[in-house]
Amino acid sequence: MKTQPVSTLGYALLGLINQYPCSGYDLRKVFTETAMGSFSNSPGAIYPALARLEKRGSIASEVKDSVGLRRRRVYRITAAGEAELKEWLSQPITRTEIIRNLGKVMLRFAFMERALGPDAAVALLRKLRVELNAYVPGLKQYLQEKGPSMPLSGMLALDSGIRHYEALQQWVEYAIRTYGAAASSKSKSFRKPHKGNGGKS
Amino acid sequence: MKTQPVSTLGYALLGLINQYPCSGYDLRKVFTETAMGSFSNSPGAIYPALARLEKRGSIASEVKDSVGLRRRRVYRITAAGEAELKEWLSQPITRTEIIRNLGKVMLRFAFMERALGPDAAVALLRKLRVELNAYVPGLKQYLQEKGPSMPLSGMLALDSGIRHYEALQQWVEYAIRTYGAAASSKSKSFRKPHKGNGGKS
DNA sequence: CATTTCATGTAATCGGTTACATGATTAG
DNA sequence: CTAATCATGTAACCGATTACATGAAATG
Numbered sequence: 157m158k159t160q161p162v163s164t165l166g167y168a169l170l171g172l173i174n175q176y177p178c179s180g181y182d183l184r185k186v187f188t189e190t191a192m193g194s195f196s197n198s199p200g201a202i203y204p205a206l207a208r209l210e211k212r213g214s215i216a217s218e219v220k221d222s223v224g225l226r227r228r229r230v231y232r233i234t235a236a237g238e239a240e241l242k243e244w245l246s247q248p249i250t251r252t253e254i255i256r257n258l259g260k261v262m263l264r265f266a267f268m269e270r271a272l273g274p275d276a277a278v279a280l281l282r283k284l285r286v287e288l289n290a291y292v293p294g295l296k297q298y299l300q301e302k303g304p305s306m307p308l309s310g311m312l313a314l315d316s317g318i319r320h321y322e323a324l325q326q327w328v329e330y331a332i333r334t335y336g337a338a339a340s341s342k343s344k345s346f347r348k349p350h351k352g353n354g355g356k357s
Numbered sequence: 358m359k360t361q362p363v364s365t366l367g368y369a370l371l372g373l374i375n376q377y378p379c380s381g382y383d384l385r386k387v388f389t390e391t392a393m394g395s396f397s398n399s400p401g402a403i404y405p406a407l408a409r410l411e412k413r414g415s416i417a418s419e420v421k422d423s424v425g426l427r428r429r430r431v432y433r434i435t436a437a438g439e440a441e442l443k444e445w446l447s448q449p450i451t452r453t454e455i456i457r458n459l460g461k462v463m464l465r466f467a468f469m470e471r472a473l474g475p476d477a478a479v480a481l482l483r484k485l486r487v488e489l490n491a492y493v494p495g496l497k498q499y500l501q502e503k504g505p506s507m508p509l510s511g512m513l514a515l516d517s518g519i520r521h522y523e524a525l526q527q528w529v530e531y532a533i534r535t536y537g538a539a540a541s542s543k544s545k546s547f548r549k550p551h552k553g554n555g556g557k558s
Numbered sequence: 559c560a561t562t563t564c565a566t567g568t569a570a571t572c573g574g575t576t577a578c579a580t581g582a583t584t585a586g
Numbered sequence: 587c588t589a590a591t592c593a594t595g596t597a598a599c600c601g602a603t604t605a606c607a608t609g610a611a612a613t614g
Contacts, residue, residue: 269510309470
């Protein structure tokens, strides 16, 4: 009975709980209020997902009955959950994932530093750079060749996708430079720059 | 018994079939080989979706038994299907959609010109411009404020999202200009430029 | 003749969507 | 005292994923 896999939402919750213990309501707020859109903020998705994670032992809950505040079930990650998260984060990123599930890749990246350290994050960036460099030219060539025969809006939609990937390429370079700069101004866990927006605008 | 809604995949199929009649296999190839990633190319998704569309009368099929080629079930759109597609495409785009489902917005745009004409496509672009201009500054401010307290990889992931939206803003301007240029070199349905990549690279 | 590619399906399973339910606590 | 917000759930439904099945035509 090989333990059935954790959904993407499950890993998103696991990664957030890994940052600091929180309740289902807290997590919902993260998905509604912060820039982590694209995830469901509906209770019908989150509470069952939390229950599944708890059942498999990845997280543990404790009901807090703080005075003057109503009952909250606060989750924290377990050792097993940490191991599962690390294993997920360690999966090499594939071309297919970049094409069909870029959001998942970025989610992994966002959680990576906390769970595996900055070196792992840089390694992911390097792999991402290689894959993008291999993938984007083909896309551009496709646009050159097939574009003229497409309806204008179709061609533009494709161009939008290409621009997205090109922006991502520039971001990867910037991110790698940023990690390099942070590493050279050494401390145990390095300092974070205050407003590094990469010289745009 | 209000007719249950069509899934996003369903509309993707409907829009493609609207461009030219094709078989399930053709559609799978579109999703695997072209830049329309992010959609499932698995038979277990596509064939049932086609069957649902046919059952509701949005498309109709005909088995072609061309000599020397094996049996293919070719779908074409019906009048009812065209009406449904147009109605879906006419839905105004919302802020929420831009945050959580940008892909769906781009899909609508890609099909729009064919189904509703270039004016509708330009209208969508204008609305998209307004929404992006209203949304992006808040994101950047959020990064300024909360960035320093986030792990570096989290901050960079957020920056990646912002860059994506900024690239989209530039694309919207380019797309509107492109439609303007196409309209001024008038013909009934206007000409498509041959390699308009917007002066990048 | 065997293998690959073309082409269409089916079945089990499971997670997300939508909608509803419930109580406690704070605000007006 | 009512209304809104906090906070956690439950249940029905449905579509996508995964894996399997089939069979014909082209390829070597």
